[in-house]
Amino acid sequence: MTTPDNYCVFGNPIGHSRSPWIHQRFAQLTGQNLDYQARLAPLDGFADSLRDFIAQGGKGANVTVPFKHDAARCAHTCSQRVVLAGAANTLLISADGQIHADNTDGLGLVADITHNAGVALAGADLLLVGAGGAAAGVLGPLLQAQPRSITVCNRTAAKAQALVARHQALAQQQNVQLLAQEQQALDRDFSIIINATAASLSGGAVPVPEGSVRPGALVYDMMYGPAAEGFLDWAWQQGGIARDGLGMLVEQAAAAFALWRGVQPPSAQVLDELRDLLLAQQA
DSSP states (O other): OOOOEEEEEEESSOTTOOHHHHHHHHHHHHTOOEEEEEEEOOTTOHHHHHHHHHHTTEEEEEEOTTOHHHHHHHOSEEOHHHHHHSOOSEEEEOTTOOEEEEOOHHHHHHHIIIIISOOOOTTOEEEEEOOSHHHHHHHHHHHHTOOSEEEEEOSSHHHHHHHHHHHHHHHHHTTOEEEEOOGGGOOSOEEEEEEOSSHHHHTOOOSSOTTOEEEEEEEEESOOTHHHHHHHHHHHHTTOEEEOSHHHHHHHHHHHHHHHHSOOOOHHHHHHHHHHHHHHHHO
16 A cells, blocks of 8 residues: 555644545545645744645645635745735645645635535626635635626725725626725625625624625625524525535635646535534534
């Protein structure tokens, strides 16, 4: 038996991560010989942790909070998605230790909405709530899906304006209307609303005004599990179709796995299995 290739996910905290289960399941289903572990990196020590992993023969890594910006800075080369987002969640490590950074978060979100939820992004009017790292990581792929419009709203208007300015050239290239608006100024209903804020985690108020949800609209929280429950309950009360971010988690992992191994794993099957696993653990 040949030695498995080593992969990991870096984060702090990281004990809750479902990524090891997801990637080991992908490997089982595609016949790939790899080992994937969670690695806790010190808050001020991501670069050293990454160097140690590479020295131990690491082939690739996922990166979660709070290290996505650090991951982009550590890379020798990076994709256009990383340039736009300013952050990376996937690192490919070559035999000579060169690091290439990519960001599959937006790919995962688009795949979950279009394939798993069966909702078309093309031609839609979309509201993206938040302008931090999570929003920055998905805006480029959302624009490339060619909705009719994307409105970015954020508690700090200047951050939304800066995020929009950085993506305006891509929006024009894709013929998408892209604008920043203050929350209280939202004056239209949207066919898709995506919450990319951490308001759910802090128990904060829903960051979308009443009346923004078109009946039957997809209302999506990039969080999953208990963290998403408040926002999703509000979405149902508004007449929307609520969806959490578990599918995004699996699909961004699938995109990373395909970059590393050149094999597309059966993400829909793994998503169904993970949902069943989480339900069984809650019972």
